[in-house]
Amino acid sequence: MNWTVPYLDLKQQYLNQEPDFLDAFKRIMSTGSFILRSDVQEFEDNIKTFLGVKHVIGVNSGTDALNLAVQASSIQCGDEVITVSHTFVATLASIHHKGATPVLIDILDDYNMDASLIEQAITPKTKAIMPVHLNGRCCNMDIILDLAKRHNLIVIEDTAQALGAKYKGRSAGTFGDMGCFSAHPMKILGCAGDGGFVVTNDDQLAEKLYLLRNHGQKTKQEISFYGFCSRLDTLQAALLNIKFQKLPEWIERRREIARTYNEAFRELDIVCPNYDDQSGADYFDVFSSYVIRTPHQTELMDFLRENQIEAFVHMGPHTLADQEGLANKEMALDRTRSLTQQILSLPVYPEMTAEQVNYVIEKIRDFHGKA
Numbered sequence: 001m002n003w004t005v006p007y008l009d010l011k012q013q014y015l016n017q018e019p020d021f022l023d024a025f026k027r028i029m030s031t032g033s034f035i036l037r038s039d040v041q042e043f044e045d046n047i048k049t050f051l052g053v054k055h056v057i058g059v060n061s062g063t064d065a066l067n068l069a070v071q072a073s074s075i076q077c078g079d080e081v082i083t084v085s086h087t088f089v090a091t092l093a094s095i096h097h098k099g100a101t102p103v104l105i106d107i108l109d110d111y112n113m114d115a116s117l118i119e120q121a122i123t124p125k126t127k128a129i130m131p132v133h134l135n136g137r138c139c140n141m142d143i144i145l146d147l148a149k150r151h152n153l154i155v156i157e158d159t160a161q162a163l164g165a166k167y168k169g170r171s172a173g174t175f176g177d178m179g180c181f182s183a184h185p186m187k188i189l190g191c192a193g194d195g196g197f198v199v200t201n202d203d204q205l206a207e208k209l210y211l212l213r214n215h216g217q218k219t220k221q222e223i224s225f226y227g228f229c230s231r232l233d234t235l236q237a238a239l240l241n242i243k244f245q246k247l248p249e250w251i252e253r254r255r256e257i258a259r260t261y262n263e264a265f266r267e268l269d270i271v272c273p274n275y276d277d278q279s280g281a282d283y284f285d286v287f288s289s290y291v292i293r294t295p296h297q298t299e300l301m302d303f304l305r306e307n308q309i310e311a312f313v314h315m316g317p318h319t320l321a322d323q324e325g326l327a328n329k330e331m332a333l334d335r336t337r338s339l340t341q342q343i344l345s346l347p348v349y350p351e352m353t354a355e356q357v358n359y360v361i362e363k364i365r366d367f368h369g370k371a
C-alpha cells in the first residue's frame with residue numbers, strides 16, 4: 001500500500017543521512033571489525049552522556065536487555081514480579097523465562113502502571129517491580145521507588161519505548177537497578193534490525209551484564225559463568241551513532257507534532273495523551289507513540305486507512321492477560337481491559353511533514369463531522 005501518511009518513514013530517515021551510513025558501512029565491511037569494536041563503545045559512551053548514567057551495555061535487542069537484566073538480578077525461579085498487562089509481551093517473557101511469575105496490575109489513564117496498586121499485589125514471594133514506560137512517558141517513579149525501598153524489591157525498568165523521557169528532570173531507565181532499552185526500528189532511536197542496551201549505575205551489575213552478553217568470557221582464557229550470545233553488532237552501533245546526532249531534534253519534533261494534534265483534537269470526542277508543556281512540569285514525554293482514545297476504535301482506524309493514513313491498535317484490543325497461551329497471575333485489570341478497547345495509535349515521527357500532520361488532522365475532523 002502506498003500510504004499518504006505511513007505509520008513510520010524509515011526510508012526517508014535513511015535518505016536524510018545516507019552518505020554517513022554508506023561511509024560507516026564501507027569502513028566496517030572493509031576492515032572486518034564486526035564484534036564488540038570501538039563503535040559499540042562509542043555508542044555506549046553516547047548513551048551514558050545522554051541519559052546521565054554510569055554504565056551502558058549494548059546488547060542485541062530490547063528483549064535481551066530485559067532477559068539479561070533479569071538474569072543479572074537476584075530474581076529466582078518461583079519468585080513473583082509485579083508488572084503490567086498493558087505492555088509488549090517481551091516484558092512478561094523475560095520474567096517467565098527465569099521461572100518467575102509475572103503478576104499483572106492495572107494501569108492509569110496515561111497507560112502506565114497504577115503504582116497505588118503495587119502494595120496489595122505484594123506477597124512473600126515478590127522479588128521485583130518491573131515498570132514499563134509506555135508510549136514515551138515515564139512512570140511515576142517516586143511512588144515506585146518508595147515502595148521498592150520499603151519492601152526491599154528490585155526495580156527493572158522497561159524503557160524500550162521511552163529513550164529521552166524524563167520524570168522530574170531525571171531520565172527514564174536510570175531510576176531503578178537497571179533500565180532496559182530497545183533499538184528496534186520502531187523505537188525512538190532504531191538501528192537496521194535488532195539492537196538494545198541495558199543501563200545501570202551499579203558497578204557490580206554492570207560487570208555481570210558485560211559478561212552475560214558475551215558468554216561469560218572475562219578474557220579468552222577465563223570464563224566466569226554461563227552467559228549468552230547477546231552483543232550489539234558493531235555495524236548496528238555505527239548506524240546508531242550516526243542517528244544519535246539527530247536524537248534531540250527528533251524528540252523535539254515528536255513533541256511538536258503531539259502538541260499540534262492535541263490542540264487540533266480539543267473539541268472532538270477523543271481523549272488525547274497527556275502533554276505537560278509548562279516549564280517545571282514533572283513529565284517530559286517523548287511520544288514514541290501518539291495514542292488517542294475513541295469510542296469508535298475500529299471505525300476510525302478503518303476510516304483513516306481508507307484515506308491512506310496508517311493507524312494501528314497496538315497492544316489491543318486483546319490484553320496480554322487474555323492470551324490463553326500465557327498463564328499469568330493477574331489482579332483486577334478493569335481499566336486495562338476498557339482502555340484497550342478504545343486506543344488508537346496515529347502516525348508520529350520526525351520525518352513527518354507539516355502537510356502530513358495537517359492531513360491526519362483534517363481526516364480526523366472529517367470523521368467527527370467537523371470541517
Ligand SMILES: *Cc1c(COP(=O)(O)O)cnc(C)c1O
Pocket residue numbers: 061062063064087088090091132158160161181182183184194195196
Ligand atoms: C519493543 C519493546 C520491547 C522489546 O524490544 P525489542 O528490541 O523489539 O526486542 C520490550 N518492551 C516494550 C515495552 C517494547 O515496546
